[in-house]
Amino acid sequence: MDSREKILSRIRSQKGRDVLSKSEQDILARRIQAHKRNLVPKRSQIPPEDQIALFTEKMTELLTTVERVESSSQIPERIKAYLAAKNLPSRIKVSPSPLVANLPWEEVPTLEIVTGAGAEEDEVGLSPAFSAIAESGTLMMVSGPDTPSTVNFLPENHIVVVDVKTMCGSYEEAWDLLRSGRGTDDMPRTVNLISGPSRTADIEQRLIMGAHGPKSLHVILVG
Amino acid sequence: MQVTSRQFKENSHKALQDEELRAALNRVKQGFTTKRREAADALPEFEQLRDQARDIKNHVLENLDYYLEYFESRVKDQGGHVHWCSTHKDAKDAILKICKDAGAKTVTKGKSMITEELALNKFLEAQGIEPIETDLGEYIIQLADEPPSHIIGPAVHKTREQVTELFHEHHQKYGYTEREEDAEKLVGEARAVLRHKYVTADVGITGANFLVAETGSTVIVTNEGNGDLTQSLPKTHIVVASLEKVIPTLEDVSTVMRVLARSATGQEMSVYTTFSTGPRRKDDIDGPENFHVILLDGGRSEMIGTELQELLRCIRCGACMNHCPVYHAVGGHSYGWVYPGPIGAALNPQMVGLEEALHLPNASSFCGRCEEVCPVRIPLPKILRHWREKAFEQQIAPKPDRWGIELWGFFAKRPGLYRQVTKIAAKMLSLMAGKEGRLKKLPFNNGWTRVRDLPAPQGETFMQQWQKKQKREG
Numbered sequence A: 001m002d003s004r005e006k007i008l009s010r011i012r013s014q015k016g017r018d019v020l021s022k023s024e025q026d027i028l029a030r031r032i033q034a035h036k037r038n039l040v041p042k043r044s045q046i047p048p049e050d051q052i053a054l055f056t057e058k059m060t061e062l063l064t065t066v067e068r069v070e071s072s073s074q075i076p077e078r079i080k081a082y083l084a085a086k087n088l089p090s091r092i093k094v095s096p097s098p099l100v101a102n103l104p105w106e107e108v109p110t111l112e113i114v115t116g117a118g119a120e121e122d123e124v125g126l127s128p129a130f131s132a133i134a135e136s137g138t139l140m141m142v143s144g145p146d147t148p149s150t151v152n153f154l155p156e157n158h159i160v161v162v163d164v165k166t167m168c169g170s171y172e173e174a175w176d177l178l179r180s181g182r183g184t185d186d187m188p189r190t191v192n193l194i195s196g197p198s199r200t201a202d203i204e205q206r207l208i209m210g211a212h213g214p215k216s217l218h219v220i221l222v223g
Numbered sequence B: 001m002q003v004t005s006r007q008f009k010e011n012s013h014k015a016l017q018d019e020e021l022r023a024a025l026n027r028v029k030q031g032f033t034t035k036r037r038e039a040a041d042a043l044p045e046f047e048q049l050r051d052q053a054r055d056i057k058n059h060v061l062e063n064l065d066y067y068l069e070y071f072e073s074r075v076k077d078q079g080g081h082v083h084w085c086s087t088h089k090d091a092k093d094a095i096l097k098i099c100k101d102a103g104a105k106t107v108t109k110g111k112s113m114i115t116e117e118l119a120l121n122k123f124l125e126a127q128g129i130e131p132i133e134t135d136l137g138e139y140i141i142q143l144a145d146e147p148p149s150h151i152i153g154p155a156v157h158k159t160r161e162q163v164t165e166l167f168h169e170h171h172q173k174y175g176y177t178e179r180e181e182d183a184e185k186l187v188g189e190a191r192a193v194l195r196h197k198y199v200t201a202d203v204g205i206t207g208a209n210f211l212v213a214e215t216g217s218t219v220i221v222t223n224e225g226n227g228d229l230t231q232s233l234p235k236t237h238i239v240v241a242s243l244e245k246v247i248p249t250l251e252d253v254s255t256v257m258r259v260l261a262r263s264a265t266g267q268e269m270s271v272y273t274t275f276s277t278g279p280r281r282k283d284d285i286d287g288p289e290n291f292h293v294i295l296l297d298g299g300r301s302e303m304i305g306t307e308l309q310e311l312l313r314c315i316r317c318g319a320c321m322n323h324c325p326v327y328h329a330v331g332g333h334s335y336g337w338v339y340p341g342p343i344g345a346a347l348n349p350q351m352v353g354l355e356e357a358l359h360l361p362n363a364s365s366f367c368g369r370c371e372e373v374c375p376v377r378i379p380l381p382k383i384l385r386h387w388r389e390k391a392f393e394q395q396i397a398p399k400p401d402r403w404g405i406e407l408w409g410f411f412a413k414r415p416g417l418y419r420q421v422t423k424i425a426a427k428m429l430s431l432m433a434g435k436e437g438r439l440k441k442l443p444f445n446n447g448w449t450r451v452r453d454l455p456a457p458q459g460e461t462f463m464q465q466w467q468k469k470q471k472r473e474g
């Protein structure tokens, strides 16, 4: 008997039963497919503008900086100002996604825009969020051909663009948004839920930012 | 991992004398407990979410075979592989084979308690493969060649000075010749050293906090981002997980997530929660080309359907040890195997044998705080009592303990005699204690009286006082 059979038959014999019957299996399959929500905290069930406010408040608590622009065409100028204020290099690794790669970068010729996956030498990374979740101040990043997940982790400074129309109150809403775009059978290779910049408390429980992932996280809300 | 639980008493004595450890454990006690309290208070639904997390886990355990097969089929759908491993040895062999097929020389690792169970680092080293721990705490103890002392803060027992010395010793070869004293700079140094390792490693190994049946995803939760670099840069990603980690849906995971970080560190969410599903997709420009899940049983399926099944709900948050007065006193290493604190005392006897871990179920004052804070409401004290009973039944408890219990049992079954004897004993002890009312020495019990006095009974037993009171009140 191979390990698979051994494990499965042990589980069944410990339960004193055989393989579940067809009808029992159907009930469980339906439970999975129903995507039924458990208790969702009240704090997430608020109007869109309040969600944006809650997201901003939570993110700020998590030592993330947040700004808001009306239109995505303003992003290059804002990033230029952000980098200058923080004294950061002007070379940016940008996800190939049109949401960030196709911005009017020509308006800020001093910035060097490199599109592609994250690399060891990157100091600033820019990527678009799939969604953002208000209840805990969390970004949902989804990997794909033009949204490599390494841009979220290798650069020391990470800038994320969030379209406010994608703002969700809870994780559950964000899962539904993900499913609605691609069907329930196609989970992206990587979904990153990100709540703040990287941190560690492994030396004497002192909080230190930037353990392996980005030391700083800046969110630009659009809309 | 080598088991040293038999030396629990010796280990604890040593730990109690260790000043640096005392300071570190005090930080655990203050820091983690306050933060958990605040996080729990800030979410009105917290207690209800705990109930639901418990119920989800129970539901899975009732139908574990179904959910495991479902998970497996979803991983396969997305081009990944699942390796069922009945024993620790099976798991090590499977990991080694994957590493060899990948031609691996170096392996980066995210934090994983299961790989501690496997003693994977030593095993890979013996095979000529270099494992590199990337979680800062794990990295520190790997340099120190020590096991973790806490399941979420493996190096909580280390002081900043000790880290300075370790880095000074091991980082000179990378050009860091100065002794670095500042904690922030030490983190920067580790970051710089490990950065290059991520990029050059052949295989990345992570654990899993959850396996999602619905999607075939494996989930890790970290604050540092090390797990993400570990899994997205090398060509091969191996996830090492135990059976009970499977959860039906993304909705169910969301519920359990809400209680995990709050119970562990008092955060609402850990910084990074990452869902990994299969290898990189056709047009992806990053991500691993191969995705393997090692599904380890390692003694768990035997617990299904027994009084130990409830332990399989554990989500390894560490709250039980953060709130345990015994852990606060003796630290993690005293427990002598992978899992310390109440969960270790309850689980290790099953995993390494009751004889080996005999002392652990006794390392409890039954104060019940572990059960109070456990996010999935595992009745840890009840399980410790179960082991104590087992040890007594199987006659492996130490003789003096057994005689003591038998003697007590003899009297307890004879209430009349019990009352007479306790009456005499209470009187005697009170006479022996004299005016001070305290006993400085007690025959057969100097373990107690060596470090403190025993307050003596006041002369009358509870029953005598009760009867008097009843008479008085008519």
Ligand code: SF4
Binding pocket: B313, B314, B315, B316, B317, B318, B319, B320, B321, B343, B370, B373, B374, B375, B376, B377, B378
């Ligand atoms: S037993 Fe409960 S409190 Fe302890 S680590 Fe497991 S889930 Fe957390």
